Each structure stands twice: as structure tokens, then as C-alpha cells.
Amino acid sequence: MQLTIILRIIGMLLMIFSVTTLPPIVVSLIYSDSTLMPFVITFLATLLAGLVIWFPVRNHRKDLRLRDGFVVVVIFWTVLGLTGALPFMLSDEPQLSLTDAVFESMSGLTTTGATVITESIDTLPPSILFYRQQLQWLGGMGIIVLAVAILPLLGVGGMQLYRAETPGPMKDSKLTPRITETAKALWYIYLALTILCALAYWAAGMSGFDAITHSFSTVAIGGFSTHDASIGYFNSPLIEMVAVFFMLIAGMNFALHFLAWRSFSVSPYYYDTEVKVYLGILATVSAITVSYLYYSGTFDSFGEALHQGIFQTVSIGTTTGYTTTAFYAWPGFLPVLLLLVSFIGGCAGSTGGGMKVIRILLLFKQGSREVSRLLHPNAQIPIKIGGKVLPERVVEAVWGFFSLYIACFIVFMLIILATGEDQITAFSAVAACMNNLGPGLGEVGAHFGNLSDTAKWVLSLAMLMGRLEVFTLLVLLSPAFWRH
Amino acid sequence: MKIIILGAGQVGSSVTENLVHEANDITVVDTDANRLALLQDRLDIRTIEGEAAHPQVLERAGAEDADMILAVTNSDEINMIACQIAYTLFHTPTKIARVRSVEYLAYPQLFSQEALPIDVLISPEQLVTEYIQRLIEFPGALQVLDFAEGKVQLVAVRAYYGGPLVGHELRALREHMPKVDTRVAAIFRRGKSIPPLGNTVIEIDDEVFFIAARKDIRAVMGELRNLDEKVKRIIIAGGGNIGKRLAKALEQRYRVKLIDHNRERTNMIAAELKKTMVLLGDAADEELLLDENIENTSIFCALTNDDEANILSAMLAKRLGARKVMALINRTSYVDLVQSGTIDIAISPQQAMIGSLLAHVRRGDVVAVHSLRRGAAEAIEAVAHGDRSSSKVVGHAIEEINLPPGTTIGAIVRGDEVLVAHHDTVVESGDHIILFLVDKKYVPAVEKLFQVGITFL
Numbered sequence: 038m039q040l041t042i043i044l045r046i047i048g049m050l051l052m053i054f055s056v057t058t059l060p061p062i063v064v065s066l067i068y069s070d071s072t073l074m075p076f077v078i079t080f081l082a083t084l085l086a087g088l089v090i091w092f093p094v095r096n097h098r099k100d101l102r103l104r105d106g107f108v109v110v111v112i113f114w115t116v117l118g119l120t121g122a123l124p125f126m127l128s129d130e131p132q133l134s135l136t137d138a139v140f141e142s143m144s145g146l147t148t149t150g151a152t153v154i155t156e157s158i159d160t161l162p163p164s165i166l167f168y169r170q171q172l173q174w175l176g177g178m179g180i181i182v183l184a185v186a187i188l189p190l191l192g193v194g195g196m197q198l199y200r201a202e203t204p205g206p207m208k209d210s211k212l213t214p215r216i217t218e219t220a221k222a223l224w225y226i227y228l229a230l231t232i233l234c235a236l237a238y239w240a241a242g243m244s245g246f247d248a249i250t251h252s253f254s255t256v257a258i259g260g261f262s263t264h265d266a267s268i269g270y271f272n273s274p275l276i277e278m279v280a281v282f283f284m285l286i287a288g289m290n291f292a293l294h295f296l297a298w299r300s301f302s303v304s305p306y307y308y309d310t311e312v313k314v315y316l317g318i319l320a321t322v323s324a325i326t327v328s329y330l331y332y333s334g335t336f337d338s339f340g341e342a343l344h345q346g347i348f349q350t351v352s353i354g355t356t357t358g359y360t361t362t363a364f365y366a367w368p369g370f371l372p373v374l375l376l377l378v379s380f381i382g383g384c385a386g387s388t389g390g391g392m393k394v395i396r397i398l399l400l401f402k403q404g405s406r407e408v409s410r411l412l413h414p415n416a417q418i419p420i421k422i423g424g425k426v427l428p429e430r431v432v433e434a435v436w437g438f439f440s441l442y443i444a445c446f447i448v449f450m451l452i453i454l455a456t457g458e459d460q461i462t463a464f465s466a467v468a469a470c471m472n473n474l475g476p477g478l479g480e481v482g483a484h485f486g487n488l489s490d491t492a493k494w495v496l497s498l499a500m501l502m503g504r505l506e507v508f509t510l511l512v513l514l515s516p517a518f519w520r521h
Numbered sequence: 522m523k524i525i526i527l528g529a530g531q532v533g534s535s536v537t538e539n540l541v542h543e544a545n546d547i548t549v550v551d552t553d554a555n556r557l558a559l560l561q562d563r564l565d566i567r568t569i570e571g572e573a574a575h576p577q578v579l580e581r582a583g584a585e586d587a588d589m590i591l592a593v594t595n596s597d598e599i600n601m602i603a604c605q606i607a608y609t610l611f612h613t614p615t616k617i618a619r620v621r622s623v624e625y626l627a628y629p630q631l632f633s634q635e636a637l638p639i640d641v642l643i644s645p646e647q648l649v650t651e652y653i654q655r656l657i658e659f660p661g662a663l664q665v666l667d668f669a670e671g672k673v674q675l676v677a678v679r680a681y682y683g684g685p686l687v688g689h690e691l692r693a694l695r696e697h698m699p700k701v702d703t704r705v706a707a708i709f710r711r712g713k714s715i716p717p718l719g720n721t722v723i724e725i726d727d728e729v730f731f732i733a734a735r736k737d738i739r740a741v742m743g744e745l746r747n748l749d750e751k752v753k754r755i756i757i758a759g760g761g762n763i764g765k766r767l768a769k770a771l772e773q774r775y776r777v778k779l780i781d782h783n784r785e786r787t788n789m790i791a792a793e794l795k796k797t798m799v800l801l802g803d804a805a806d807e808e809l810l811l812d813e814n815i816e817n818t819s820i821f822c823a824l825t826n827d828d829e830a831n832i833l834s835a836m837l838a839k840r841l842g843a844r845k846v847m848a849l850i851n852r853t854s855y856v857d858l859v860q861s862g863t864i865d866i867a868i869s870p871q872q873a874m875i876g877s878l879l880a881h882v883r884r885g886d887v888v889a890v891h892s893l894r895r896g897a898a899e900a901i902e903a904v905a906h907g908d909r910s911s912s913k914v915v916g917h918a919i920e921e922i923n924l925p926p927g928t929t930i931g932a933i934v935r936g937d938e939v940l941v942a943h944h945d946t947v948v949e950s951g952d953h954i955i956l957f958l959v960d961k962k963y964v965p966a967v968e969k970l971f972q973v974g975i976t977f978l
Contacts, residue, residue, distance in 0.1 A: 103562075196565060214523070214583075291911040408616040428554070 048091025106197025150260025177257025205385025358475025
């Protein structure tokens with residue numbers, strides 16, 4: 038591990054990301070909402086911290102090694118989660134404790150969307166609201182990917198960082214030969230989607246402020262809202278459908294958006310197996326949800342059941358976590374079904390959470406291969422996706438990922454149970470955090486404010502673990518990493 | 522520049538490594554996924570697994586907007602057909618292919634635009650053979666590089682005790698040899714470059730790069746070291762492509778012995794070559810070397826495809842009394858390790874070849890590029906175009922040209938005439954200018970210098 042080089046990059050990143058507190062400052066000035074100082078302090082503190090870290094080691098230039106990549110990514114997410122908590126602690130409203138502020142900030146950055154703010158969100162100062170949404174937006178495409186895009190000097194090291202952050206089982210595929218160009222392309226697409234989404238929301242009847250802030254959390258598959266009732270506040274099926282559309286788009290692999298945009302055609306989506314499976318799963322679950330809602334008489338009219346069912350399925354299935362209604366109070370098996378769908382989550386290379394569709398697909402194919410092998414002991418059955426044979430290495434890695442994901446899940450759940458919560462709460466809280474979903478069931482249906490401090494810290498860790506896809510964090514915790 | 526490299530073998534990977542640092546978008550194609558993974562781990566490139574000549578693979582590699590395709594797979598046929606396909610389907614502007622087999626090279630009309638549209642043919646073995654040949658021609662030189670079709674040469678020499686100029690200032694060179702015009706382009710002392718000024722004193726062990734017309738090279742070298750006695754006997758270890766070609770090129774003028782351990786190979790070479798003595802045996806066999814009069818050998822060249830074997834047999838030959846030993850070393854990290862020790866010259870085939878490719882990557886009218894000192898430094902031959910108003914070079918005296926730091930203009934070739942650069946030489950349009958860059962990072966600045974303003978059309 039090359040400590041000086043890691044420090045230099047962390048310092049540089051901190052200085053760059055101190056700039057992200059400027060938009061909330063502008064918002065604060067526009068609305069003159071008296072929350073100016075917390076942001077100014079955060080800005081200066083982050084900038085100064087970055088400077089102090091960077092300055093002594095500014096001349097240590099060397100390529101990042103594999104190990105350094107993991108350390109930089111984990112440290113940076115952690116540090117940004119901590120500095121991101123400052124405005125929540127410093128402002129008069131909501132004035133959170135350290136634990137709550139870190140949870141809120143981590144929930145924002147990892148695009149989870151779980152909140153600990155127990156008072157009314159609607160009355161919070163606009164700058165704080167904007168800041169929460171912006172956190173999600175930054176975390177959506179990935180802060181490291183953003184850094185790689187704007188810092189060409191990361192060079193080859195950029196690839197190490199990129200790999201440690203991007204979700205999905207196959208991280209070596211690049212859209213363009215150079216990593217900075219790839220990162221830039223991703224952010225351009227992300228930015229374009231955000232703008233389109235904001236315009237669509239605005240056209241559908243949201244106010245300018247709501248449209249922009251909600252576009253942030255929609256495209257990031259985050260789930261924070263500026264209202265207590267989330268998307269339900271607008272009570273408009275049109276807005277819900279706009280949200281559904283952009284959640285679906287954001288849950289697809291951004292490499293597909295890139296290909297489609299370059300070739301001006303929709304054929305990349307059409308030929309992609311993962312997207313087909315992703316849409317298929319969501320369609321099936323929507324159909325089940327809608328019919329169950331209708332036949333159980335939860336809603337009076339079929340139309341109501343239809344749009345509530347679809348919206349809630351897409352919102353939970355893509356791990357966004359917007360709500361239009363108290364879905365956790367829905368009958369019988371629906372809330373649990375939706376929560377389980379969130380384990381599948383979005384596609385690889387999207388902003389969505391969960392284990393990613395492609396991994397589930399691979400596991401399923403692997404399972405059916407074993408069945409075929411029992412019938413035909415001598416058969417050679419390769420695992421194919423979209424007509425291409427996948428290397429065994431990828432399949433192995435997916436199994437490793439799956440087992441670790443489940444193991445971490447169980448450990449976290451046991452810890453939450455030990456803090457005194459009931460089973461449904463513990464299960465759904467961990468699922469909501471690890472899958473970067475947001476809302477849970479039971480005690481954590483509306484917000485996470487009533488949990489103990491220990492539980493909040495553990496869940497913050499679970500969110501980071503989910504966002505960095507377990508491996509990156511576990512590598513740092515493995516003894517082999519620290520042995521030279 | 523968008524470049525597609527076909528083949529991730531020794532040549533392909535070293536070329537990739539050299540080009541990736543020049544802000545190029547590089548995609549490498551190979552059939553071996555493991556090799557690609559190794560490359561991608563180290564370098565910021567994109568890799569595609571597949572058959573290099575298949576149109577679909579080329580398309581996936583981005584052939585549609587590629588500026589250059591470089592076919593260096595180990596099959597001549599794949600390389601040629603890949604260039605053909607790139608030309609027919611994707612209209613790739615520059616197509617470079619490695620063609621090794623003399624059977625094809627013997628018919629140059631094959632490579633015309635109507636037949637096999639390949640713009641540049643490279644044959645690494647041929648380049649390395651020529652490179653070694655030049656070194657043998659000028660014993661004592663570490664590197665000899667041709668510019669302007671060999672009219673001008675850049676020579677690297679290590680200053681030794683006994684050279685008349687050693688211990689004197691550079692300006693004394695002129696007094697020593699009033700008739701010979703030369704220019705010292707760079708001096709490297711203990712691995713670091715120092716600017717060559719008139720009052721710079723040359724010390725023992727300095728690596729001096731100078732530029733002069735071909736006929737003057739020997740005279741200048743004599744100033745820096747006692748000239749080695751003329752080469753008479755040469756032993757070549759390794760009868761591969763390079764060894765055989767070299768023996769063939771040298772056998773008329775020198776007494777050449779070639780050692781190889783493969784019986785069929787030795788039989789074949791012995792049948793093909795006329796005067797070379799072909800020996801069957803191990804090049805690291807002390808008895809064999811002694812029997813073959815190693816102590817009276819002027820040059821021992823270890824040219825097998827095994828780096829370690831080359832290094833060890835060269836060291837052994839040196840200890841047994843060979844006057845000068847050279848070793849072919851592919852692995853760049855070994856080159857520095859070895860050169861300052863027992864082995865006199867480490868030949869890096871990549872470096873010998875990369876220059877011919879770099880010339881096509883450079884912007885502006887660049888004729889030749891030679892990569893020096895493991896790619897850290899570079900010598901460039903560029904053509905000046907335009908007039909005083911549109912060009913930053915033409916119509917200006919050398920002292921007026923705003924050169925980036927560490928860059929020197931060594932010589933100017935005007936038609937057939939070689940002018941060694943002096944501060945008052947005025948550049949004309951069409952001049953070939955030979956520059957030496959101590960640090961490669963200033964290459965873009967030099968490129969800019971030679972780009973003509975928009976007004977010139």
C-alpha cells in the first residue's frame with residue numbers, strides 16, 4: 038500500500054467535492070432560508086481538510102496499484118459520508134445527532150433513501166432539501182466515476198478505482214478505450230437523463246424546485262423526496278408514470294444507453310438479455326401485485342389498483358423506494374414479495390441497487406445447468422448470455438458474491454435483532470439498506486428514526502456494503518490485504 | 522488518435538505500452554483472453570477478444586472511426602487480410618502490417634493500393650538486423666540511428682578514458698576538427714540529462730548523443746574514445762530469424778560463426794548461407810566457445826529468443842575474452858539492468874521498431890521517429906512547411922525558434938545537403954529538421970511547432 042499516494046488522491050478528491058456544497062448555498066441564498074452558514078462551514082471544512090491532507094504529499098506521483106484502488110474507494114466513500122453529514126448537524130432544522138446525520142448522509146450518497154428525520158420534511162429549509170437530493174444524485178452514478186471523469190491524471194489508477202465502485206459482475210468492459218472518456222460518457226448520459234426527467238416532471242405539473250430535486254433522486258434510483266408523502270404528495274398518475282419511466286431507464290445498464298445514443302437506435306436494448314429479463318421480472322411482479330390488490334379489495338377501482346401496483350412495484354423493484362401509499366400496510370404477502378424483488382434490483386452498470394439482474398440470471402442458469410447435468414452426466418453445457426459463453430471465472434465470482442451477500446445480510450440482521458427489534462423490522466431494515474432500497478416494513482415502514490444508535494451505525498455500514506457490492510469493503514477487512 | 526492493435530504478443534503489447542502514454546485511444550484485439558486481461562490490468566486501453574481479421578470483431582473494436590490499424594499478429598496472412606478488410610469495409614486511413622515472410626516481401630506490387638492496401642509494412646526482424654548491422658559498422662557506438670535515408674546519423678557513444686575530448690569543454694570539438702561539422706544533441710550523465718552547452722565538460726562515462734553526416738561519424742567518435750580496432754570475427758548465438766538474417770548480411774565482409782542447438786535448424790542455415798561457419802551446440806558451452814577462439818572474437822551477439830539465455834551467454838563470452846558482447850533483450854526492465862554491467866550493448870527489439878510506428882502517430886509531417894533510452898527520450902525528423910508568416914519554423918533562424926526545454930535541433934537536411942544546425946542557420950520550407958528531445962513529454966509542443974497555421978493551404 039502506498040500511503041502517500043492514497044492521501045494525495047483523497048486530499049484532491051475532498052477539495053474537488055467541497056465544491057458540491059456550493060449549489061445548496063445558492064439555493065439558500067435564493068430562498069434566504071437562514072441555513073447559509075452550515076453549508077459555508079461545510080464547504081470551508083471540506084476544502085481545508087482536503088488541503089491539509091494533500092499539501093504535504095502533493096509531489097508524490099505514482100501509479101495507483103490494485104490495493105490502493107480499494108483503499109481509496111472505501112476511504113473516500115466513508116469520508117464523504119462523514120463530511121456530508123455536517124450540514125445536517127449544523128443547521129437548526131433538522132439538527133440531527135451525529136449518528137442520525139451520518140445515517141442520513143450515507144443513505145443519500147448510497148442512493149438508499151431511508152431517512153431518520155422524524156419531523157415533517159415538508160417544512161425543512163429548501164437548501165437542506167436540495168442538499169439531500171443532490172447527495173443522492175452524486176452517489177447515483179458514483180462519486181469515484183465522477184472523479185475519474187474530471188481527473189485525467191488518475192490514469193491507469195482510474196481503472197482500479199472504477200472497478201472497485203461500478204456495480205456488476207463484469208467490470209472490465211469499457212465503453213471507450215480510455216477510462217476517463219468512459220467515465221465522462223457515463224456522466225453525460227446521466228446528466229442528460231436528469232435534465233430530461235426534470236423537464237418531464239415539470240411538464241407533468243411539478244413546481245420547478247420539486248421537478249429538479251425529484252429528477253435527482255429518480256435518475257439516481259435514490260428515493261429521497263422533498264415531501265413526507267413522497268410522490269404520493271402530488272396525487273397525480275401522470276407524475277407517477279413519468280417517475281416509473283425514468284426509474285426503469287435508470288435501472289438499465291448505462292452502457293446500453295451509450296450504445297443506443299451512439300448508434301441512434303433502440304436495437305441495443307432489444308438485443309440485451311439482461312434488460313429483457315429485468316423488464317420481464319418487473320412486468321410479472323406488477324401483474325401479480327395489481328391483480329392481488331384488486332381481488333383483495335385494497336383499492337376500490339381497478340384503475341387505482343393498476344397505477345398504485347405498477348408504481349410501487351417499479352419503485353421497490355428498481356430499489357428506488359418512492360412511495361405513493363403506505364405499501365407496508367398492504368395485505369398479506371405483497372410487501373414481502375416487493376422486498377424480495379428488491380434483492381434482484383437493477384441491471385449491472387445502472388444506478389440501481391440490489392444484487393443486479395445479471396447475477397440472478399447467471400445463478401438461475403447455473404442452477405438449471407446442474408439439473409440438466411443430472412439428466413445428461415456427460416453433457417458439456419456452457420453458461421451463455423445473449424448467445425455468448427461466459428467464462429467460468431465470472432460464474433464462480435457470482436457464486437462468491439451471492440454467498441457473501443447472504444452471509445453479510447444474516448450477520449447484519451442478527452445484530453439488528455440483538456438491538457431489540459422484531460423480526461420483520463430487522464429483516465426489512467437490513468434488506469432496505471443493503472439493497473439501497475429505502476423504506477422497510479414494520480417499525481421502519483415510514484422512517485428509521487426509532488431505531489437505536491447501534492442499529493443506525495450498523496445499517497449505515499450495510500448501505501455502504503450494498504453500494505460497493507460487498508467485495509470492495511470485504512477486501513479491506515481481510516487479513517491478507519494487510520499482510521505484506 | 523484512435524488506434525486498433527491486432528495481436529497482443531510481444532510486439533503488440535510493447536507497442537501498446539509505448540503508444541498508450543501518448544494520449545491515444547487504443548483497442549487491442551487478440552484471441553487469448555488471458556493475455557488481454559493482463560494488458561488491461563496494467564494499461565488504460567480497451568480489449569476485444571476475437572479473431573483479428575473478422576469484420577465483426579473489427580467493428581466491435583471501433584474500426585469505423587479508427588485512424589490507424591496496426592496488424593501485428595503472428596500470422597502474416599491474418600495481418601494482410603485484416604488490413605484489406607479495414608480498407609474495404611471501414612476505409613481506415615492508415616494501415617500498418619507486420620509481414621515477416623520474405624516470400625511475400627519479394628513482390629512489392631502485392632502491397633499496392635489496388636491489391637493489398639497496406640500503407641506501411643514492418644518487419645521487426647529486418648529492423649533489428651539493420652540496427653545490429655549499424656552497430657557493427659561503428660564499433661564503440663551504443664546506438665546508431667538513421668535520418669533522411671541514412672544521410673544523417675545520430676550516434677550514442679560512451680566517453681572513455683583516452684578520448685581526446687574527454688575532460689575538455691564541448692567547444693574544443695571545433696578546434697580539434699575544424700573540417701568536421703557535428704552537433705552534440707544531448708549528454709546523459711549517470712542516467713540524467715545535462716544540457717550540452719559550449720562550456721560543458723565531458724566526463725568519463727558520459728553518454729553522448731551527437732548528430733553528423735554519415736561520413737563524419739567515425740571522426741567524431743574518435744574524439745570521445747579510442748577507436749576500437751576494426752571488427753574481424755563475429756560469433757552469433759542463436760540461429761533464429763534475426764541471427765540468420767544478420768549472418769547473411771555480414772558474411773561477405775566479416776568472418777562469421779553462428780551457433781545454434783537445433784540440428785535441423787543448423788542444417789538448414791548451413792545450406793542457405795555461403796560463407797558462415799554454422800556450429801551445432803550450446804552457446805553457453807565454455808568448451809565450444811574456447812574451441813572457436815572466443816578470445817579473438819571482436820563481437821559476440823546473443824540473439825536467441827530467450828532473454829535470460831542471451832544475457833548469460835553474453836556474460837560468459839565476455840569473461841572468456843570476447844572484446845565486445847551484445848545481447849538481444851525483449852523485457853524492457855532487463856535492458857537497464859544489464860547495459861551498464863558486463864554486457865556492452867543491450868539490444869531492445871521493441872525500441873528498434875517502435876520508432877517506425879511513432880512516425881505515423883505524430884501530428885505534422887514527421888518522417889522518422891526514434892525512441893531512445895527506453896522511450897524516455899526521442900529523436901524526430903520533421904519536415905518544415907509554410908512560410909515565415911504561417912509557420913513557427915520556416916524563415917526563422919534556429920536561435921529564434923521557440924523550442925521547448927530539453928529540445929535541440931541537431932541538423933537540417935536540405936535536398937541532398939546536410940547542414941549541421943548553428944544558431945544562425947535559417948530554416949527553409951521543405952527542410953528536414955532533426956530534433957532531439959530529452960524528455961518525451963514535450964512531443965506535443967514540438968508537434969505544434971511544425972503544424973502550419975490555418976492560413977497556409
